[in-house]
Amino acid sequence: MKLRSLLFVPGDRLDRMEKALRSGADALILDLEDAVAPAAKPEARRHVSAFVAANLNASLWVRINPLDGGEADRDLAAILHSHPDGIVLPKAEGGASVAELARRLTSQGNATAKILAIATETPAAMFQLGTYGGARRLAGLTWGAEDLPAAIGAATSREPDGRYTPPYELARSLCLFGAAAAGVAPIETVYPAFRDLEGLAAYAARARRDGFTGMMAIHPDQVPVINQAFTPSEAEIAHARAVVAAFEANPGAGALSLDGRMIDRPHLLQAQRMLAAVAE
Numbered sequence: 001m002k003l004r005s006l007l008f009v010p011g012d013r014l015d016r017m018e019k020a021l022r023s024g025a026d027a028l029i030l031d032l033e034d035a036v037a038p039a040a041k042p043e044a045r046r047h048v049s050a051f052v053a054a055n056l057n058a059s060l061w062v063r064i065n066p067l068d069g070g071e072a073d074r075d076l077a078a079i080l081h082s083h084p085d086g087i088v089l090p091k092a093e094g095g096a097s098v099a100e101l102a103r104r105l106t107s108q109g110n111a112t113a114k115i116l117a118i119a120t121e122t123p124a125a126m127f128q129l130g131t132y133g134g135a136r137r138l139a140g141l142t143w144g145a146e147d148l149p150a151a152i153g154a155a156t157s158r159e160p161d162g163r164y165t166p167p168y169e170l171a172r173s174l175c176l177f178g179a180a181a182a183g184v185a186p187i188e189t190v191y192p193a194f195r196d197l198e199g200l201a202a203y204a205a206r207a208r209r210d211g212f213t214g215m216m217a218i219h220p221d222q223v224p225v226i227n228q229a230f231t232p233s234e235a236e237i238a239h240a241r242a243v244v245a246a247f248e249a250n251p252g253a254g255a256l257s258l259d260g261r262m263i264d265r266p267h268l269l270q271a272q273r274m275l276a277a278v279a280e
Helices: 014-020 038-054 070-082 095-107 124-128 147-152 166-182 197-210 220-229 234-249 265-279
Strands: 005-010 027-031 060-063 086-089 114-118 138-142 185-188 214-217 255-258 261-264
Touching (some): 014 038, 124 166, 138 166, 234 255, 261 265
Parallel strands (some): 138 185
16 A cells, blocks of 8 residues: 555545545555534535545545544544445544444444544643554555644743754654554644645655655645655665565675675665655
8 A cells, every 4th residue: 555645634624635635645644533623524425425435446544533532433434335445533542542433433334444543632642652453444644743732731832943952853753653653554644834845845755764654644745745755766666676685695694795885684675665656
């Protein structure tokens, strides 16, 4: 499942959903949570359900409301018969939250939808990031930098220059490591300044450098930048192939020299991962 770019679309804006299909995003996240006012949720559910049913060839995910309220069950009852590819779970608090959502999906006859958990939105969630291993249906973990500071009374999650303050850098890091420990995709959070494409390119490049495999977007214009950032260049692919070939030619070696630099087994693992992602 390729998830370089995941574009959020408000569930009550059918016009934006149609436009988003042409954005080039690997997946759309049709939002029934924060982007939709309470009074508009019933209509948004109808829009989302009809849109998913009419676009079965697209990769469509739905962000439902948190599990601890009745809105989540109403969301699932309205959309599952349309067979979305996945459910985005807000305010997840560890593997137990994913297990509970998987239980609800199964109880309503859905056996296929994957789960992407937003794993850092509450203080309790921070202490559960190592518990996602083995969670059924889990496809990835992502994080958020807005709900958590609000939950703890912080003024902001960012420095004046836009960098995250230390508590939220920690949330980002733990999400990355939690996803790796669970064997699922780590997805970088959104870049709010949607007109700043240069800043987005630097942010996405940093995310890929650090180990994230994809990123969420809030505007169609962000999608091409994100896709490019998370697509290996021809030079990178060629180097990865050279690393794999070098170890295939020397199967007993622990370390080798390639292009004047030493490479060892971690470099081989990185190269194999890159080539597997390209093949996918």
